[in-house]
Amino acid sequence: MAEYLTCPFCGFEFLREDTLCEHGCPLGAMCGLVRCPNCQYEYPEKPQSLTWLQRVFRRPSPYTDLPAHVITVQELKPGERARVLCLGTGGPQRHNSLAVFGLVPGAEIALVQHHPSPVIQVEETELALDPAIAREVLVERVEPVAPPPQ
Amino acid sequence: MGQTTVLVGNPNVGKSVLFKNLTRRYVTVSNYPGTTVEVVRAKAAFDGREVEVVDTPGVNDLAPRSDEARVTRRLLDETAGATIVQVADAKNLRRALLLTLQLAELERPTVLVLNMYDELEERGRQIDIARLSEILGIPVVATVAPRNQGTQELIDALPLAAVPTVPDEVARAPGDEYGRNRVLLGYANEILSQTYTVARPPNPSARVRLGLMAMHPVKGVGVLAVVLFAVFWFVGLFGAGTLVDLLEVGVFEQRLNPLVIRATDVVLPFPHAHETEALTYSFGLPATPVHEVTVGSVEREVVRPSYVLDPGVDLSAVQEALRFVHDFLVGPYGAVTMALAYAFAIVLPIVTAFFLVFSILEDSGYFPRMAIMLNRVFRVMGLNGKAVLPMILGLGCDTMATMTTRILETRKERIVTTMLLALAVPCSAQLGVLLALMASLAPAGALVWLGLVVGVIFLVGWLTARVIGGESSDFILEIPPMRRPQLSNVLVKTASRLDWYLREVIPLFVVGTAILFLLDKLHLLSAIAQAAEPLVTGWLGLPKEMANAFLVGFMRRDFGAVYILDAATGPAAVLTPHQILVAMVTITLFMPCIANFLMIAKEHGMRTAVSMAAFIFPFAFFVGGVIHRLGVWLSI
Numbered sequence: 183m184a185e186y187l188t189c190p191f192c193g194f195e196f197l198r199e200d201t202l203c204e205h206g207c208p209l210g211a212m213c214g215l216v217r218c219p220n221c222q223y224e225y226p227e228k229p230q231s232l233t234w235l236q237r238v239f240r241r242p243s244p245y246t247d248l249p250a251h252v253i254t255v256q257e258l259k260p261g262e263r264a265r266v267l268c269l270g271t272g273g274p275q276r277h278n279s280l281a282v283f284g285l286v287p288g289a290e291i292a293l294v295q296h297h298p299s300p301v302i303q304v305e306e307t308e309l310a311l312d313p314a315i316a317r318e319v320l321v322e323r324v325e326p327v328a329p330p331p332q
Numbered sequence: 333m334g335q336t337t338v339l340v341g342n343p344n345v346g347k348s349v350l351f352k353n354l355t356r357r358y359v360t361v362s363n364y365p366g367t368t369v370e371v372v373r374a375k376a377a378f379d380g381r382e383v384e385v386v387d388t389p390g391v392n393d394l395a396p397r398s399d400e401a402r403v404t405r406r407l408l409d410e411t412a413g414a415t416i417v418q419v420a421d422a423k424n425l426r427r428a429l430l431l432t433l434q435l436a437e438l439e440r441p442t443v444l445v446l447n448m449y450d451e452l453e454e455r456g457r458q459i460d461i462a463r464l465s466e467i468l469g470i471p472v473v474a475t476v477a478p479r480n481q482g483t484q485e486l487i488d489a490l491p492l493a494a495v496p497t498v499p500d501e502v503a504r505a506p507g508d509e510y511g512r513n514r515v516l517l518g519y520a521n522e523i524l525s526q527t528y529t530v531a532r533p534p535n536p537s538a539r540v541r542l543g544l545m546a547m548h549p550v551k552g553v554g555v556l557a558v559v560l561f562a563v564f565w566f567v568g569l570f571g572a573g574t575l576v577d578l579l580e581v582g583v584f585e586q587r588l589n590p591l592v593i594r595a596t597d598v599v600l601p602f603p604h605a606h607e608t609e610a611l612t613y614s615f616g617l618p619a620t621p622v623h624e625v626t627v628g629s630v631e632r633e634v635v636r637p638s639y640v641l642d643p644g645v646d647l648s649a650v651q652e653a654l655r656f657v658h659d660f661l662v663g664p665y666g667a668v669t670m671a672l673a674y675a676f677a678i679v680l681p682i683v684t685a686f687f688l689v690f691s692i693l694e695d696s697g698y699f700p701r702m703a704i705m706l707n708r709v710f711r712v713m714g715l716n717g718k719a720v721l722p723m724i725l726g727l728g729c730d731t732m733a734t735m736t737t738r739i740l741e742t743r744k745e746r747i748v749t750t751m752l753l754a755l756a757v758p759c760s761a762q763l764g765v766l767l768a769l770m771a772s773l774a775p776a777g778a779l780v781w782l783g784l785v786v787g788v789i790f791l792v793g794w795l796t797a798r799v800i801g802g803e804s805s806d807f808i809l810e811i812p813p814m815r816r817p818q819l820s821n822v823l824v825k826t827a828s829r830l831d832w833y834l835r836e837v838i839p840l841f842v843v844g845t846a847i848l849f850l851l852d853k854l855h856l857l858s859a860i861a862q863a864a865e866p867l868v869t870g871w872l873g874l875p876k877e878m879a880n881a882f883l884v885g886f887m888r889r890d891f892g893a894v895y896i897l898d899a900a901t902g903p904a905a906v907l908t909p910h911q912i913l914v915a916m917v918t919i920t921l922f923m924p925c926i927a928n929f930l931m932i933a934k935e936h937g938m939r940t941a942v943s944m945a946a947f948i949f950p951f952a953f954f955v956g957g958v959i960h961r962l963g964v965w966l967s968i
Contacts, residue, residue: 274510276806281513282392283810284426297549299707299717301811306423306455308811310547310704310717315806 189218190225251323255302255316258293263324265290270318280319283309290324336384336411337490340404340435341419342427343390344812346447348372349477350419351387354487358824359387362694370735371407378487386411392427394434395509399738408438415441415493417486422446422459422474425528429520430513432468433498441493442470445486449474451813454537460527467523469497478818543814546701556705559698563689568767569618571685576768580677581613582630589669590635593662600658602651603642606635637662637669656853665852671845674894675838682764683833687826690728690760694825695817699724700809707807713793715740716807719749726757728829730924733757734931744802747940750932751796754923755948756789761837761890762920765897769916772901777913784917788955836927837888844884844891871957872918873964874911875899881919886949889922910963918956923948 186195196219215224258264266289269277284304285291294301294308300316302309337354339347348359355374372387388407389400396402408416416435420428425446432444446452446459465472471489475482498519505515545551593606614629641647647655662669693699699721707717718740726733730753737746737753758766770778851857857880861868864879872878878899885892896915900907907915923929923945933941 272806274508278393278395278510278513279806279808281510281517282427282430283808284424284430284517286514286517294544295547295549298547298552299704299807301547301704305426306421306457307427308813310700310707310807310809310811312707312716312807315808 187216189220189223191223192218192221194218194220196220248320252320253322255291255293255300255311255319255321256296256313258321258323260293260295263290263292264321265324266319266321268320270315270320272315272318276315280315283307285309285319291321335382336386336414337417338386338388338407338411338414339417339419340388340408340431341390341445342392342421342424342431343400344810345390345419345421345424345428346477347387347390347419350417350445350447350475350483350486351385353477353480353483354378355385358828362691362825371403378490383490386414392431393513394431408440412440415443415490417443417445417490419445419447422449422452423455423457425459426517426520426524429523430516432496433502433516433519436496436498436503439495442496443486443489443493444468444470444472445482446472446474447477449482450476450479456530458529460529464523464527467526470494478821539814539816543697543701543811546698546814547704547811552701552705556702559693563686563693564767565618566689567682567685567764568771571682572764572768573618573624573771574616575681575685576678577613578615579681580673581611582615584673584677586611586613586630586632586634589637589662589673592668593635593637596658596662600654602647602654602658603645604639604655605642606637606639608633608635610634637664637666659853660846660849663849665845665849667842667845670848671841672838674845674891675834675841678765678894678897679761679837679890680830680834682768683760684826684830686760686764687728687829688822691822691825691829692817695815695821697812697814700811703809704811711804712790713748713752714797714804715745715748715793716804718805718807718809719745722749723752723757726753726759727763728760729833730754730757730759731928731931734928734935737935741805742803744797744800745805747800747936748793748796750936751944752789752793754928754932754944755792755921755951756785758785758920759890759924761833761888762893762924765890765893766916766920769893769897769900769912773909773912777909781913781916781920784955784959785920788921792951840888840926841891844887848880848884867953871953871960872914873960874915875906877906878915881915882922885919885922888925889919890925892919892922910960914956914960914963917959918952921948921952921955 187198188195198216200219201216215226217224252267253264255264266285266287268287269280269285280286284307285302289304292303294303296316300311300313302311302316339351341347351372351374352358355376357372357374359372370389374385376383376385386407388404391401391404393401394405394408396405408414416438418428418432418435420432428444428446432442435442444464446461452459459474461472461474471492471494473482473486473489475486477483502515502519505512507515546555597606610631611634612629612631614626616624616626618624659666661667664670702724703717703720706720710716710719713719719737721739722733722736725736733753734750737749740746740749766781770781773781848857851860860883861876861879864882865876868874868879868882869876878896881892881895881899883892884895893916896907896912896919899905900912900915929941929945932944
């Protein structure tokens with residue numbers, strides 16, 4: 183199966199069998215890197231797999247290819263304010279149980295903490311959520327509003 | 333003008349406090365959502381008019397999804413002519429307005445109450461009440477229910493109640509539930525923009541900071557440790573030590589028992605002589621688990637329940653009958669010397685101490701923060717953090733807690749939690765006795781017990797979740813603000829729980845003792861001990877008299893625990909530390925009491941209750957035996 187690899191450095195596309203790795207590299211199977219035949223840049227062929235620790239404690243967000251300013255609640259830092267854009271998957275039932283607490287697209291929230299469970303503040307309500315929900319709710323950061331002069 | 337007034341509102345907004353203000357009838361009030369799970373009714377007189385007031389479980393949404401929402405919804409359908417008093421948390425006006433707009437569809441006369449108005453002002457917010465009233469077309473009243481502020485204004489506003497006015501395009505918005513709620517929220521935002529002003533950003537007060545600390549991943553564990561230690565000191569050492577000594581030795585054994593025994597001997601004479609002994613009672617305050625600061629001591633010559641018949645006298649039939657009644661009242665299994673002494677002198681001081689700290693913790697708003705700490709852990713059992721609340725309430729009373737499992741959303745979660753409550757969460761009465769037992773063990777023994785109970789909770793929880801199957805629900809839990817508990821509410825709540833406890837427990841203790849007494853008289857007690865010997869002595873390695881403890885434990889496991897405590901630390905101590913641990917573990921895993929069994933049957937059906945019992949009792953003996961064998965094998 184002809185599989186094209188793309189060098190992340192120069193963008194050169196090449197076949198794996200065109201690399202040195204396939205032709206008598208002394209490191210052989212022990213080596214996890216490929217070398218671009220164009221610019222000789224070495225890089226790991228597959229994205230580094232997560233360590234078991236990361237697999238247990240950090241589950242990746244279900245989204246790919248989000249615009250840069252759109253993040254999940256999980257990526258907010260404690261104390262940051264954000265505006266809700268989308269409640270994510272989970273169906274109308276979950277959406278509705280979030281909506282009755284005022285958590286709807288357009289609402290402004292603040293992240294209180296991530297661990298041991300994510301807690302966000304919507305208006306004057308502090309709401310504890312499942313980590314699974316925090317990974318799905320999409321928000322954009324809001325610049326902190328300067329307090330009005332006293 | 334309706335003759336019925338229904339209090340409706342979001343959870344934890346203070347409906348029950350307002351209910352108490354309106355009717356002067358106490359219902360349990362706490363600082364977390366879901367305290368009220370049933371409809372409560374009471375009559376009240378407002379300026380001479382008699383009105384029925386109804387308190388309902390809190391709802392965020394009128395859609396009947398959870399049990400509480402169904403209860404509230406059904407009630408609203410039944411009371412078609414009623415005035416609706418919607419109670420709102422003034423701080424969370426947006427959410428309250430969502431409910432107001434949903435209630436508007438019912439087209440009933442409504443009054444909106446903005447409760448907790450002081451907390452709103454504390455945070456530097458303001459609501460234009462007159463404008464809000466104008467927009468909605470209904471009376472709006474600000475109250476601070478715990479201080480009874482605004483109650484009269486509410487009563488005055490009731491006759492003015494009107495159907496809320498909602499613009500047509502909002503009221504007739506098409507779409508599903510979620511879509512409609514979004515339209516309603518949009519309109520609520522519009523109302524807010526005209527009525528709600530933010531004056532200044534609040535500075536976090538000490539209470540807010542404490543609230544944040546209690547759910548911090550590291551500091552939260554510290555707070556938990558401090559709370560647990562305080563509870564252990566107050567309940568396990570002060571309640572189960574100082575107070576129990578005072579009542580058991582100082583009051584019952586030194587004064588009350590001898591008095592009752594002498595009185596009985598006068599009324600029911602037959603030739604016998606009671607044993608007497610010199611008994612010292614010392615009053616002390618606990619310093620550490622093993623040290624006590626002695627304040628003073630009293631020594632008295634006391635009469636004990638045990639006696640010998642005068643030699644060479646044959647009792648006539650009448651005398652035999654007198655002796656029977658005498659023994660029933662003051663014998664070794666006497667109603668006074670055993671049932672009342674156990675109930676009043678051992679269990680009562682312990683549960684009083686427990687209910688006091690428990691009420692304080694409840695009103696402070698700490699428990700939901702514990703749910704945050706434990707959410708991820710509870711996921712193992714197919715539960716979520718919400719199930720922490722019934723489990724903690726179970727430490728107060730498992731029967732009540734079984735009822736609060738209604739706040740959980742799926743059947744699986746309700747069954748698993750009910751099962752764990754019945755199996756491994758000790759209730760206040762039993763917990764106190766167990767704490768006293770633990771004080772007689774080495775700290776290692778107490779840790780083994782704790783580790784074992786936690787292990788059993790997870791193992792059985794995980795297994796039950798597997799067997800039952802089904803959905804787990806999302807964890808979305810509102811965290812109430814930390815509040816300073818009010819002394820009056822704490823005292824009233826403790827008193828009402830004690831009242832319930834005494835009514836419930838004392839008859840059962842007396843009946844249990846009477847059964848023991850009859851079995852003893854019929855010489856069946858030793859026969860049962862004989863029959864249970866393979867189990868009690870062979871399998872658990874306990875003296876065969878301990879069969880009694882398990883026998884009464886079927887009725888109430890705290891009764892069984894008191895029996896064990898008596899055998900472990902009483903005047904005639906027979907148990908070694910190893911045996912104490914085995915007996916403790918076995919009785920901990922018993923089903924709490926008959927009332928709990930009946931409550932499970934009521935909530936989940938007789939079949940579920942019976943199959944739980946069929947699992948729990950053999951399992952308790954099984955674990956006890958395993959501990960015994962492990963102990964022997966490790967030669968501890």
